[in-house]
Amino acid sequence: MSTQDSLDPSSDSAFSLRSDVPAFYRRLDQDLFAPTIHVQGAWRDDEQHMAPVGGLLIHAIDRHEPRDGMQLARVSFDILGMIPARPSRVAVRTTRPGRSIELVEAVLSVDGRDVVRAHAWRLAAHDSSPVAGVEFEPMPGPDDFPEWDGTDLWPGGYIRGVEFRADPARRPGRTRTWIRTSHALVDAETCSPTADLIRLVDTANGIAVRVSPQEWMFPNVDLTIHLFREPVRGWVGFDTTVTMGTTGMGLTSTTLHDELGPVGRAEQILTVRPMTQP
Template identity: 80%
Template sequence: MTSETRDSAAFELDRETPAFYRRLGPGRYAPTVHVQGAWRDDEQHMAPVSGILAHEIDLHEPREGMQLARISFDILGMIPARPSRVEVRTTRPGRTIELVEATMLVDDRAVVRAHAWRLAAHDSEPVAGVELEPIPTPDAMAPWTGSDTWEGGYIEGLEFRVDAERRPGRTRAWIRALNPLVDGETCSPTADLVRLADTANGIAVRVSPREWMFPNVDLSVHLFREPARGWVGFDTRVTMGPTGLGLTSTTLHDELGPVGRAEQILTVRPLPRA
């Protein structure tokens, strides 16, 4: 990342807490340096933000037998690295299908809005089947230093394994976070996976982020079963069109196999020069 895109007077983030966030109260969080964004020092990376929204959705009116099937995020602007508040409400209640909305606010301004479908669990084992291809295990891939490509505290707090045959626009990789989502709290395996899903846009870059910007303005995660906790696998393709649009498409995995899909729409433009 070049100095033109990084803020020279960054907000002073907590460097002591070994987690992405410290809880300040119900729905209120203080970000640590481990959420620091890739484009600016004074922003939160979308990956941990999506995790904290998923965590708050998990905590909202939980019911036995309900499972998160899809969660989509709209990024409403830069996410300042300052104390945040999450508001959650059920917008479509139901006995077996419900829609929940969560909004993160910073300084009383909405910065990210999430919508999650929770569906009732049923026994579908007799018809279960997966057509998505598995990927090699983490042990079969080589370590990769993400901070060689990206800056920011979020990237520095991740461990990567990548396919030796990776190329611009196409890679398979495994990622795990070195720190928990919230200090002193255990989150669901689903929130643990969601907090890493946005990283897909940074592991198969088609062009150098030192020359081009290609941030995503949304993230949508679809799951067909609850993930297992641990490494999260990415089978990712990045497509860029000729008029400033791009798409990052990923099959998500846990160590048991494919678990769902993620999509991100990108705005592609040359990096501004001073």
């Protein structure tokens, strides 16, 4: 453990986002994680992007009282404010135990302040193939779309570490995009295919923007994901629509895909306001 690792995370000691770690986080102890430069947000360079935060919370939920045959069906994240890019602690508890249905809560805190809460329903897996059916439209594969450079629109270490393939017919408020990253979620640890997908899902709010993020702010205050099967690792597909109302609210809606086809849905409610000018 380095000198930096041994710092009291609640102190004001200098903390820097390391760029030499090929992962979003380093584990410092059982429930404390240090973000790296690959977590750096787009609105501010001293915040964490919500996408890897979501993956980290799911990784913690996966490791909490695991049982064979249980699968994550829904997770709802409430974002309580800016997520500082500092050592982050994760606490997990079961709030509704059950043999076939259970609810688990995970909370991420920074410097003693809760910043993200997650509530996840885990359901027992069983054979429902006789009645299976999917009505979501399929997407062309990642090889069918050209590369897109997300850094042309967004700054930050997170975006720099993500590879994009975007539909050439994309327009403001509407896109189909494939995303992947080579960065592990937690250094030297393997996460589940579900955590592997969820660590990218919050990116949806930045790929089909209706207005310039240099002129308007439209951060999401939540993220809710429903899955109807376990995803497979690899590219994550986003079939995304962004809607903005007239009273400062918006909605980003996404059908999620893996390379086998549709896998679920994601919704993000937005607070829309003009960018404060200096």
